[in-house]
Amino acid sequence: MVAFIAVATEGSFARAADRLGIGRSAVSRSVQKLEGQVGARLFSRTTRSTSLTPEGQLFFDHCRPGMERIVQALEDLRELRDGPPRGQLRIGAAPGFGRKVLAPLLGEFRRRHPGVAIELVLDERTPELAVDRLDLAFRDGRLDDSQVIAKRLIPMQWLVCAAPDYARRHGLPASPAELARHACLNRRLGGGRLRAWEFKVDGRAQAFAPAAELAFNDDELLLHAAVDGQGLAQLPAYLACDALRSGALVHCLGGYAPDDGGHYLCYLSREQLPKRVRVFIDFATARVRALDLDCALDHACAAVPAALAAAG
Secondary structure, three states: OHHHHHHHHHOOHHHHHHHHOOOHHHHHHHHHHHHHHHOOOOEEEOOOOEEEOHHHHHHHHHHHHHHHHHHHHHHHHHHHHHOOOOEEEEEEEOHHHHHHHHHHHHHHHHHHOOOEEEEEEEOOOOOOOOOOOOOEEEEEOOOOOOOOEEEEEEOOOEEEEEOHHHHHHHOOOOOHHHHHHOOEEEEEOOOOOEOOEEEEEOOEEEEEOOOEEEEEOOHHHHHHHHHOOOOEEEEEHHHHHHHHHHOOOEEEOHHHOOOOOOEEEEEOOOOOOOHHHHHHHHHHHHHHHHOOOOOOOOHHHHHHHHHHHHHO
């Protein structure tokens, strides 16, 4: 079809071959194959000229609008790749990270790139980028998928936190085993199970499931309950940082913190990424890293629990 359109437009097999960047014989074979498929001669050929037959003219008139749409589609794709970013961007994230970190950044990105429409999908499930039609996903830990590119953004540390008032009244645990003597606040995951509290004890990862005074299916509710003095909660550092730095929370059991799992930006391929995806990856990487969301090593936050524990 492409060879036929080129010959009809150029009026010559040789000029059509030059336009397409292939040999004249390849163009001739393509046209002959097409003529065999449609059962009609499409060109009158002489040593001096090439012209459409009546059947060829009819076929060309019907094919040309479709070919023009194909050419326009190719131009549109080229513009998407090389022109200003535009189109739909569908982003997945866990609810806590999406609300706390990602959603506040979207306004600035849209002001920079008004041609990009964004849909933010918050879901506890581990995403399947292709199945869920996601261009990007932000996850705690890497996706277990060899087809996915995972770019580490920030540390992902878990901190056991409590309000200063709770720490003064009840003290703070000195080891994970002492959690059984405390009011604990648990997180109910989307599948119905409670999220385990993770620690590293004597160099080995261990999971605890303390009895819950309260359980929530949302990280922000868990945070608010901890700030309100209702018990201990194990929270991601990015969610607890503001409260820790303001003194609304203190944290403990830092010596038993689990290994840093990292927080990752995930996408399917580095090859042929649409421009809207590439610019968002660069934007989100710079902005999230600049937020300084890891306060596990923040001395101003870490020094308080020991003093409170001693007072208790």
